[in-house]
Amino acid sequence: MNLNEFFHMGGYAFYVWTSYGIALFVLLLNVILPLRQRKQRLADIARIAKRARRNTT
Amino acid sequence: MFNNFFHKMASPKYFYSIAGRLIPWLAAAFVLFTLAGLYYGLIKAPPDYQQGDSYRIMFIHVPAAWMSMFVYMVMAGAGAIGLIWHIKLAEVISISSATIGAWFTFLALITGSIWGKPMWGTWWVWDARLTSELILLFLYLGVIALYNAIDDKRTAARAVAILALVGVVNIPIIHYSVEWWNTLHQGPTVTKMDKPSIDTSMLIPLLLMAVAFKLYYAFVVLMRARCEVLERERHTSWVRELAETK
Numbered sequence: 161m162n163l164n165e166f167f168h169m170g171g172y173a174f175y176v177w178t179s180y181g182i183a184l185f186v187l188l189l190n191v192i193l194p195l196r197q198r199k200q201r202l203a204d205i206a207r208i209a210k211r212a213r214r215n216t217t
Numbered sequence: 218m219f220n221n222f223f224h225k226m227a228s229p230k231y232f233y234s235i236a237g238r239l240i241p242w243l244a245a246a247f248v249l250f251t252l253a254g255l256y257y258g259l260i261k262a263p264p265d266y267q268q269g270d271s272y273r274i275m276f277i278h279v280p281a282a283w284m285s286m287f288v289y290m291v292m293a294g295a296g297a298i299g300l301i302w303h304i305k306l307a308e309v310i311s312i313s314s315a316t317i318g319a320w321f322t323f324l325a326l327i328t329g330s331i332w333g334k335p336m337w338g339t340w341w342v343w344d345a346r347l348t349s350e351l352i353l354l355f356l357y358l359g360v361i362a363l364y365n366a367i368d369d370k371r372t373a374a375r376a377v378a379i380l381a382l383v384g385v386v387n388i389p390i391i392h393y394s395v396e397w398w399n400t401l402h403q404g405p406t407v408t409k410m411d412k413p414s415i416d417t418s419m420l421i422p423l424l425l426m427a428v429a430f431k432l433y434y435a436f437v438v439l440m441r442a443r444c445e446v447l448e449r450e451r452h453t454s455w456v457r458e459l460a461e462t463k
Contacts (some may be wrong), residue, residue: 166260170270175335179274179328183281185434186324189318191244194440201447205460
């Protein structure tokens with residue numbers, strides 16, 4: 161099988177590659193979002209803790 | 218000893234650190250299974266004698282659809298455990314599953330639609346399989362919306378668990394819809410009593426992708442659960458220390 165044939169997908173290239181593209185997007189998104197959320201949360205908690213300490217001293 | 222183990226595991230702090238160590242391994246296993254699945258699915262498996270190469274959408278569509286139901290059962294099961302034994306971690310796993318489950322359902326619906334266009338001549342029909350899967354998406358969205366609408370997270374988790382448990386009735390409806398009703402959607406070729414009627418060359422990549430999707434769910438639910446633990450435990454000293462050393 162050559163590369164052209166592979167990308168052509170027997171004439172169904174649009175349907176097959178759109179499906180795989182959407183799947184890739186959804187799977188990546190669901191990894192990136194929690195990664196960013198965790199960083200954000202830790203930063204927020206650190207900021208609030210810092211402020212609380214400043215106010216008590 | 219076992220009691221001690223479960224007690225430790227159920228403590229948010231231990232869960233957070235153990236999950237953090239598990240995630241990279243599960244993610245690596247997911248990548249391996251996916252690469253193998255794509256190799257056998259897109260390169261090794263021959264075109265279908267009726268559907269040509271369009272059937273290769275199956276290697277995403279079917280695992281996504283299986284996961285949409287599997288994740289729902291985990292969500293409802295963990296919700297029930299949280300409801301009965303008041304285990305916080307079960308609530309966390311339950312609600313962390315909802316978003317991922319909704320995305321799997323979306324993926325199953327959209328890839329099914331894209332597969333339906335060239336094979337059935339239509340993007341959508343209101344047949345029993347498609348409609349019940351769409352209802353599953355709405356159930357997930359309902360769970361997420363309800364959880365976010367209630368400020369107290371423990372009350373929210375209880376309300377959500379009840380909604381999720383009521384929605385379980387939809388799962389057998391989805392599974393048996395192709396047998397109970399005359400649907401445009403095809404019947405099962407893998408999950409039936411006698412030998413699967415799908416050819417081995419296509420069954421292998423399908424099962425590889427199914428395992429890959431399970432692994433994906435495992436590490437992503439742990440990632441989400443860790444965020445949820447941080448949110449719920451934000452006033453505890455260990456979370457503050459963790460945040461400040463980062």
